[in-house]
Amino acid sequence: MYGMVNQAMQKMVVGLHGEDTWLRIRERAGCDIEAFVRMDAYSDSVTYSLVGAAVEELGTDPAALLHAFGVYWIFYAQSAGYRDFFQACDSYQGFVQQLDAMHARLQMAFRELRAPQFACTVEAPDAVRVIYRSHRHGLDPFVAGLFEGLGPVFNVRATVSKTAEHVSQESGVEIHYLVRLEAA
Numbered sequence: 001m002y003g004m005v006n007q008a009m010q011k012m013v014v015g016l017h018g019e020d021t022w023l024r025i026r027e028r029a030g031c032d033i034e035a036f037v038r039m040d041a042y043s044d045s046v047t048y049s050l051v052g053a054a055v056e057e058l059g060t061d062p063a064a065l066l067h068a069f070g071v072y073w074i075f076y077a078q079s080a081g082y083r084d085f086f087q088a089c090d091s092y093q094g095f096v097q098q099l100d101a102m103h104a105r106l107q108m109a110f111r112e113l114r115a116p117q118f119a120c121t122v123e124a125p126d127a128v129r130v131i132y133r134s135h136r137h138g139l140d141p142f143v144a145g146l147f148e149g150l151g152p153v154f155n156v157r158a159t160v161s162k163t164a165e166h167v168s169q170e171s172g173v174e175i176h177y178l179v180r181l182e183a184a
């Protein structure tokens with residue numbers, strides 16, 4: 001994944017646990033990259049190893065770590081210069097319906113991006129059905145964290161539950177979520 005993702009992970013861990021903890025995680029992951037380059041593409045194995053090492057070092061549950069990282073990513077992306085992408089829509093429902101278009105625009109800068117795919121359907125004013133597809137495995141708690149973290153951007157509280165999951169080694173994952181929205 002692009003360096004921006006690994007940088008965000010580093011920043012989240014350093015902010016919560018300090019620089020020394022990050023150094024131990026990096027060492028445990030066998031990662032000798034001191035500073036990630038935001039616009040360079042790294043092997044996915046770098047990101048997965050860092051997550052695995054962080055889980056061991058912090059003694060946390062992998063799903064909890066990935067969920068927290070999803071929430072953090074929304075904050076991080078805005079602070080890293082992508083605030084306009086979020087402000088292009090005036091509602092949660094409108095924003096999530098253009099996620100593929102947004103990643104397609106990002107692809108112009110992140111040439112090697114292998115973006116996820118989203119199909120979002122507004123079922124009721126307070127309910128959105130999400131279908132997430134990716135060739136990457138194991139990121140479903142990250143996705144739930146992203147959809148939860150988007151709530152405050154649009155002044156709502158988003159509660160995310162997984163409703164179905166199809167996983168295949170060849171075609172990747174397809175996960176369905178229901179997002180409930182309430183006024184924040």
Ligand code: HEM
Pocket residue numbers: 001002004005041077082085086099103106110112113114115116133134135136139142143146147150
């Ligand atoms: C403008 C802000 C955003 C930027 C700059 C951004 C950029 C990226 C980048 C660079 C990756 C790594 C993929 C790769 O290197 O191949 C990624 C992955 C991903 N993004 Fe975005 N993204 C943004 C917002 C979002 C939002 C709002 C969501 C969903 C609510 C989202 C969902 C995901 C997911 C789930 C992945 C993991 C890849 C996978 O599942 O295969 N992103 N994004």
